[in-house]
Amino acid sequence: MAGTSAAYDPARGSRQPTPTSRFPGDGESCRAALCSSSGPHAVSDSLSAQEYLARGWRVIATVRGAGRTQLHGLGEAAGERLTIERVDINAVAEVAALHERLAGTSVDLLFVNAGITNGDVSVMEVPTETFTDVMVTNALSPVRFVETFQDLVPPSGTIAVMSSRQGSLTMNTTAGYEVYRASKSALNQLMRSFAARHADDPRTLLLISPGWVNTELGGPGARLTVDQSVPGIVDTIEKRAGGSGIQFVDYLNQLLPW
Secondary structure, X not given: OOOOEEEEEOOOOEEEEEOOOOOOOOOOOOOEEXXXXXXXXXXXXXXXXXXXXXXXXXXXXXXXXXXXXXXHHHHHHHHHHEEEEEOOOOOHHHHHXXXXXXXOOOOOEEEEEEOOOOXXXXXXXXXXXXXHHHHHHHHHHHHHHHHHHHHHOOOOOEEEEEOOHHHOOOOOOOOOOHHHHHHHHHHHHHHHHHHHHOOOOOOEEEEEEOOOEOOOOOOOOOOEOHHHHHHXXXXXXHHHOOXXXXXXXXXXXXXXOO
């Protein structure tokens, strides 16, 4: 899988040939991941990158906006094994520009993590604009990102998208957080359509529930810490690698009902 790819040189603003490396780095071939996010996941995103770096991966991680994040702190220690790109996955032009910058790069894993919520507001009360924002961020944009960047993932690679057990139709027996639930159900449906349109694609396709995690999105009452969830997510992705079809699983590698 090693070969000639292109490395992005921020100082020169162009991509330069890099022998034997599929990813911006020191020329050594190793597993590489593109991790993109949108929403209040700053802590979990930095720890996901940290987990992959600790396992010897190279990581391209995306952030929104121009401010410094915890990912930038990781970059100081990881050196060339971590590349940070800026993109808002809801901005079509920004996504297209990132794809152009990464042209020629090959990654073993494309991992998309996007999620916002309007709180526990019923469909009778939610403003239409808010409903649309949640649906676009949680369902439409992640799948568009997958469609755009799938060409970076080789046949042996994995495409994973962060979902939620709240997206399960079968498991919805208590209601609550209706718009968030609907957005994750829509995400699952769109990814199943993606899988159906690529039925002969040998790549592993995963929808992953991280569990109820204590982040800005999950809230202070959540049962899991990020430190408990993230290693399980990464373990699950690695254990499922090489599998065919699309699977809906949780951070403990347990299958979830659609």
